[in-house]
Amino acid sequence: MPSITITVNGREVTSEVEPRTLLVEFLREQLRLTGTHVGCDTSQCGACVVHVGGRAVKSCTTLAVQCDQAEVTTIEGLARDGVLHPMQEAFREHHGLQCGYCTPGMIMAAVDIVNRHGMPDEKTVREELDGNLCRCTGYHNIVKAILAAAEKMQGAGQPIAAE
Amino acid sequence: MGESGIGARVQRVEDRRFITGKGNYTDDINRPGQLHAHFVRSPHAHARIRSVGIAEAQAAPGVVAVYTGNDLRKFVPTSDDLEESPIGDLICGWLIHSKNGEPMKAGSHPAIARDTVRHVGDQVAVVIAETKRQARDAAELVEVDYEVLDAVADPLKARASGAPQVHDVATGNLVYEWELGDKAKTDEAFRNAHHVTKLNIVNNRLVPNAMEPRAAIGDYDPGTGVFTLYVTSQNPHVARLVLSAFVGIAPENKLRVIAPDVGGGFGSKIFIYAEEVVCLWAARRLARPVKWNADRSEAFLTDAHGRDHVTDAELAMDEKGKILGLRVHTTANMGAYLSTFASAVPTYLYATLLSGQYDIPAIHAEVDAVYTHTAPVDAYRGAGRPEATFVVERLVEVAAREMGIDPASFRKRNFVKKFPHQTPVIMSYDIGDYAASLNKALELIDYKGVGKRKREALKRGKLLGVGLSAYIEACGIAPSKAVGSLGAGVGLWESAEVRVNPVGTVEVLTGSHSHGQGHETTFAQLVCDRLGIPLDQVSIVHGDTDKVQFGMGTYGSRSGAVGMSAISKALDKVVAKAKKVASHLLEAAEADIEFKDGKFTVAGTDKSLDWSAVSLGAYVAHGFPSDEIEPGLKEGAFYDPVNFTFPAGCHVCECEIDLETGKTEVVNWVAVDDFGVIINPMIVEGQVHGGIAQGVGQALLEGCVYDEAGQLVTGSFNDYAMPRADDLPNFQVDVTVTPCPSNPLGIKGCGEAGAIAAPAALVNAITDALGHEDITMPATPQRVWRALQKSKMPAAAE
Numbered sequence: 001m002p003s004i005t006i007t008v009n010g011r012e013v014t015s016e017v018e019p020r021t022l023l024v025e026f027l028r029e030q031l032r033l034t035g036t037h038v039g040c041d042t043s044q045c046g047a048c049v050v051h052v053g054g055r056a057v058k059s060c061t062t063l064a065v066q067c068d069q070a071e072v073t074t075i076e077g078l079a080r081d082g083v084l085h086p087m088q089e090a091f092r093e094h095h096g097l098q099c100g101y102c103t104p105g106m107i108m109a110a111v112d113i114v115n116r117h118g119m120p121d122e123k124t125v126r127e128e129l130d131g132n133l134c135r136c137t138g139y140h141n142i143v144k145a146i147l148a149a150a151e152k153m154q155g156a157g158q159p160i161a162a163e
Numbered sequence: 164m165g166e167s168g169i170g171a172r173v174q175r176v177e178d179r180r181f182i183t184g185k186g187n188y189t190d191d192i193n194r195p196g197q198l199h200a201h202f203v204r205s206p207h208a209h210a211r212i213r214s215v216g217i218a219e220a221q222a223a224p225g226v227v228a229v230y231t232g233n234d235l236r237k238f239v240p241t242s243d244d245l246e247e248s249p250i251g252d253l254i255c256g257w258l259i260h261s262k263n264g265e266p267m268k269a270g271s272h273p274a275i276a277r278d279t280v281r282h283v284g285d286q287v288a289v290v291i292a293e294t295k296r297q298a299r300d301a302a303e304l305v306e307v308d309y310e311v312l313d314a315v316a317d318p319l320k321a322r323a324s325g326a327p328q329v330h331d332v333a334t335g336n337l338v339y340e341w342e343l344g345d346k347a348k349t350d351e352a353f354r355n356a357h358h359v360t361k362l363n364i365v366n367n368r369l370v371p372n373a374m375e376p377r378a379a380i381g382d383y384d385p386g387t388g389v390f391t392l393y394v395t396s397q398n399p400h401v402a403r404l405v406l407s408a409f410v411g412i413a414p415e416n417k418l419r420v421i422a423p424d425v426g427g428g429f430g431s432k433i434f435i436y437a438e439e440v441v442c443l444w445a446a447r448r449l450a451r452p453v454k455w456n457a458d459r460s461e462a463f464l465t466d467a468h469g470r471d472h473v474t475d476a477e478l479a480m481d482e483k484g485k486i487l488g489l490r491v492h493t494t495a496n497m498g499a500y501l502s503t504f505a506s507a508v509p510t511y512l513y514a515t516l517l518s519g520q521y522d523i524p525a526i527h528a529e530v531d532a533v534y535t536h537t538a539p540v541d542a543y544r545g546a547g548r549p550e551a552t553f554v555v556e557r558l559v560e561v562a563a564r565e566m567g568i569d570p571a572s573f574r575k576r577n578f579v580k581k582f583p584h585q586t587p588v589i590m591s592y593d594i595g596d597y598a599a600s601l602n603k604a605l606e607l608i609d610y611k612g613v614g615k616r617k618r619e620a621l622k623r624g625k626l627l628g629v630g631l632s633a634y635i636e637a638c639g640i641a642p643s644k645a646v647g648s649l650g651a652g653v654g655l656w657e658s659a660e661v662r663v664n665p666v667g668t669v670e671v672l673t674g675s676h677s678h679g680q681g682h683e684t685t686f687a688q689l690v691c692d693r694l695g696i697p698l699d700q701v702s703i704v705h706g707d708t709d710k711v712q713f714g715m716g717t718y719g720s721r722s723g724a725v726g727m728s729a730i731s732k733a734l735d736k737v738v739a740k741a742k743k744v745a746s747h748l749l750e751a752a753e754a755d756i757e758f759k760d761g762k763f764t765v766a767g768t769d770k771s772l773d774w775s776a777v778s779l780g781a782y783v784a785h786g787f788p789s790d791e792i793e794p795g796l797k798e799g800a801f802y803d804p805v806n807f808t809f810p811a812g813c814h815v816c817e818c819e820i821d822l823e824t825g826k827t828e829v830v831n832w833v834a835v836d837d838f839g840v841i842i843n844p845m846i847v848e849g850q851v852h853g854g855i856a857q858g859v860g861q862a863l864l865e866g867c868v869y870d871e872a873g874q875l876v877t878g879s880f881n882d883y884a885m886p887r888a889d890d891l892p893n894f895q896v897d898v899t900v901t902p903c904p905s906n907p908l909g910i911k912g913c914g915e916a917g918a919i920a921a922p923a924a925l926v927n928a929i930t931d932a933l934g935h936e937d938i939t940m941p942a943t944p945q946r947v948w949r950a951l952q953k954s955k956m957p958a959a960a961e
């Protein structure tokens with residue numbers, strides 16, 4: 001079995017994994033980081049989105065061995081020193097979640113959208129969310145939350161990247 | 164209202180754990196020593212099982228056991244041995260009678276098929292192994308010898324003579340042939356009609372697709388004989404009842420069911436499914452926890468689907484457009500087995516709402532429920548009421564168009580205006596103001612400006628259409644006696660217990676279950692409102708049968724109207740007792756004690772004690788005679804509703820169809836709902852948004868398709884189009900309020916309204932744009948483009 005070393009939420013872990021292990025399995029089953037969810041088996045829903053090297057990826061479609069030597073951030077690592085990321089705050093403030101199942105992936109994808117677009121408009125946000133399904137919210141409040149967070153992240157001169 | 168009381172836009176208490184990845188869903192739970200189950204499922208829609216070869220799978224690495232249907236036998240009560248008799252079948256809990264008086268024909272529904280498989284995905288065997296991988300790999304090695312039989316997936320074809328039979332007990336695949344209303348009176352109304360509008364309606368089959376797939380962990384403690392089931396359930400107590408009383412796995416007192424955080428349900432997690440039965444049974448058999456979680460493909464194959472009606476409907480009018488009568492014949496596809504509440508959906512949850520918001524003197528509805536070789540169909544957000552609304556709101560829209568009357572005016576002319584109003588189909592509407600919501604909706608959409616917007620759109624190569632949907636639903640499910648007389652196997656009250664701790668903090672134990680609805684916030688708001696304590700001093704406990712004594716769970720928008728009413732009743736008792744305690748502590752007559760904003764005051768004096776002092780006093784029990792007042796402060800209540808509640812409102816959709824591509828874009832959506840009293844407007848708006856999205860999904864995108872052979876064609880998110888962010892607009896959501904007189908809080912319920920109202924509004928908008936009625940859901944670009952070829956196009960103004 002190959003051995004991999006990944007920095008997950010700032011902590012370096014070295015582990016032997018079966019080559020077919022998906023990143024999401026590694027995170028959920030090996031590291032017990034269960035904040036990252038699995039909502040489908042066709043790479044469609046985005047419940048599994050995490051950041052690898054600062055970019056959003058679907059951890060259900062990434063092999064753990066592909067992330068050897070990479071930096072991975074999951075939803076559990078987004079808040080810093082107990083301070084919520086503006087995106088997390090915005091989801092709460094604007095009621096961008098109901099059952100919470102899509103939420104970790106949504107938030108990780110949303111941070112990436114803002115990282116790439118700065119201050120995106122509504123249309124861009126909706127298009128960019130194409131890889132993330134939410135069955136509860138109708139997206140209305142998710143879009144609102146992302147736009148509000150984008151503004152905060154700009155305004156506060158907040159380091160935009162989570163990493 | 165106070166900053167966190169009733170009516171306040173309070174941020175959700177539960178959010179912190181979800182936004183930080185600390186939610187606790189069933190699949191996040193792992194029990195020490197747990198095994199993993201993987202099901203072998205039928206690739207055929209209909210086949211006899213000749214044999215199941217398990218030897219190779221059993222020998223595969225990590226495999227602990229492989230079971231087939233015949234292995235699932237009852238435990239001898241006093242030992243770990245098995246009896247000869249199999250465990251009980253899964254049941255359908257609502258007995259419907261056909262019009263000839265015969266009870267519905269329910270075919271047997273074993274957790275794992277014993278001799279025949281009846282839909283693609285039906286369980287044939289289960290492989291249990293040390294790891295999920297090993298179970299999955301070994302499942303490939305199970306060799307099933309099938310004798311493939313003819314199958315039927317279409318409900319109308321299933322009724323044809325010579326059609327393949329799903330269950331022997333149901334001749335002609337007929338589960339029941341049911342009717343409601345007065346046939347003679349309705350026939351008479353049609354004879355007197357000036358105009359009759361007829362529609363043939365297909366209400367497309369949907370897959371609920373809560374984002375969290377179903378999961379279960381069975382656990383058994385041989386020391387105490389106690390079973391624990393962790394399961395993605397909307398109603399853990401009902402699961403416990405069915406698993407003990409009917410399936411017969413464990414007595415209720417030895418079975419604990421925990422539904423932790425649940426990632427959406429929309430009805431699909433009400434039901435008791437085969438996989439949880441098997442996990443629980445195997446946990447005892449193997450004396451180790453057994454975990455299963457569905458992947459999305461399994462969810463498509465085995466979650467109970469929704470809708471799937473084919474309906475012929477006719478509406479009779481006099482010359483002024485006053486509705487005289489409604490006649491409906493519906494064929495409802497039940498799938499291969501009757502799921503837990505399936506029989507009630509196309510009957511009492513459907514035909515009882517066919518009067519809509521209208522004063523219709525005569526209604527007659529006939530419903531044929533039909534077995535097919537497809538996944539079971541049961542309640543999905545709205546459950547029967549979206550189907551009813553679609554029938555009524557399409558009919559009134561088309562009738563108005565045919566008679567040359569403005570559809571809004573046509574509706575107003577026929578609205579129920581006096582309350583209470585007894586419809587010809589059981590329901591007695593307690594209150595409403597239908598014109599108020601319609602008028603507000605028209606104003607918000609700028610109904611007057613529609614003509615101008617149509618002309619402008621045409622210049623851009625778009626056909627603009629506007630459609631209304633004035634829906635009504637029956638929520639607050641339900642008065643136990645009433646549903647009992649209609650065949651329900653259970654009462655539909657709710658329970659609550661309010662436990663006050665010595666320091667004055669409060670735990671509320673509720674039989675409702677939250678899987679996105681935000682009960683931890685709204686229920687706490689009620690407590691804050693009553694007891695005058697801050698939100699963070701209230702905890703809502705739900706989803707565990709060991710903590711909450713009993714409950715009926717969450718569905719049918721019942722948690723506010725029924726669940727919170729139970730809490731309200733328990734709070735009344737708590738306050739009454741606390742006043743008694745306070746009277747002794749304050750040395751005043753009980754009648755003189757006033758309780759307001761968390762303070763007990765002796766009327767007319769400045770003598771007072773705050774909430775926490777009285778709570779402590781109740782537990783310290785030094786200050787009152789305990790032969791008169793029992794120590795402690797804890798009260799419970801069961802609340803049985805006196806009537807259904809009737810949320811109603813008006814949704815208006817404005818859409819644009821691209822003349823070149825046939826793609827429909829929703830450009831504006833107005834929803835004006837009357838939910839009675841609202842506890843948290845932010846949460847209610849969220850419910851409306853989500854409901855509309857599912858309704859738009861049904862109307863534009865989603866359609867579950869089986870081919871002739873019963874193969875599921877739309878078995879993944881690649882083939883089944885879920886609404887995505889760029890398919891939807893922002894929604895304009897507003898309310899009108901008539902407080903519900905049928906429960907102490909005035910709440911009507913809001914969870915399903917959007918899904919009920921939306922499809923008709925959207926299809927009415929599309930047909931308005933097209934200029935004809937010939938379109939079926941989902942109105943995909945291809946279908947709309949074809950329909951466009953039939954439209955008489957107004958020439959685009961240059």
Ligand code: FES
Pocket residue numbers: 037038039040041042043044045046047048049058059060061
């Ligand atoms: S789990 Fe659905 S995209 Fe990864």
Ligand code: FES
Pocket residue numbers: 096097098099100101102103133134135136137374426427679
């Ligand atoms: S909040 Fe439930 S799926 Fe998005």
